[in-house]
Amino acid sequence: MKKTHIDDDWADGSEADLPHVPYSPARYTVEEMLERSQHFYTMMNQRRSVRFISPEPVPRAVVENVIRAAGTAPSGAHTEPWTFVVVSDSETKRKIREIVEEEEEINYKQRMGDKWVRDLQRLRTNWVKEYLDVAPYLILVFKQTYGILSSGKKKTHYYNEISVSISCGLLLAALQVRYTPAHTHTHTHACTCTDTRTK
């Protein structure tokens, strides 16, 4: 690949000449694989979507480890198109709750339609999200629909929504491994809204 041919987003090109790196993962016996996979399933299967959340404190370092784990997710063309924002300040949490509840009330009352509201009835959810005030931390997840290069040009983020969602799967796994019940609501939606406003 000649550098002179590159006029695109990512145009460093220096990485193209790197050799493949052999991957030598730790190896397990059949028995260990069975036991580890069974144990992980059992642990994940105890996760629940919880709408009543304890206010008791969690060390910030644990939240950071959990987000680091989420950040190991694969992503389209390795763009890592996610931003995780941790909020612990009461006033900011309150404002976020207000914004989310306002958006959700619109969802329930008009945006999503009667059918959506009826479909959700069995889950007994509504637009009141008390837990947003109560939880010691909120982890806001933003998708970066594009990046900005040093040249100021936009950099395409392929499959950004899929990539961020995979990352959220790892986030939930990490939270469950250390046993914080986590709650996901229409936030991916709410985040998208917020995203649009702030980017």
Place this chain on the structure above:
Amino acid sequence: MKKTHIDDDWADGSEADLPHVPYSPARYTVEEMLERSQHFYTMMNQRRSVRFISPEPVPRAVVENVIRAAGTAPSGAHTEPWTFVVVSDSETKRKIREIVEEEEEINYKQRMGDKWVRDLQRLRTNWVKEYLDVAPYLILVFKQTYGILSSGKKKTHYYNEISVSISCGLLLAALQVRYTPAHTHTHTHACTCTDTRTK
């Protein structure tokens, strides 16, 4: 909620009267949380997207545990809009490889455009997917864009792509916990194609 008011997809309604179930997760000390979250991050951080895969056999029960873990993911209105298909038969794997390579060649040569091809150059990928023949198992992930009710009517699957992607995050975590290097390529795309054909 009166049942007579329900004329929608999910209209059982019996679940609406169930009480909330208290959640009592196992509890860890601060030290345990720190250690567990650090350990999980370290383990996830050793995952790589691998394009050369060992043919050595893996117990089917391990693959099943991994998929069970993926199936614990949260999903929009708890629709669980995913289908995991495990393929070990050589002939079927070969046919899948042919379909995927054909689609990918179109991606590289016309569908995705020159920019996409250039952006991927640094990753040195192409449309040849030898590993699809070599891996002992292929796990195909399909998103169910809608479900079918017993009445034959369609059931809406809210946020189906996000839900399936979160589930794939758990799948990758489960694979990594038992240390199979996994590879994700443009498959979510390829799966969508296949999905369209088969559903």
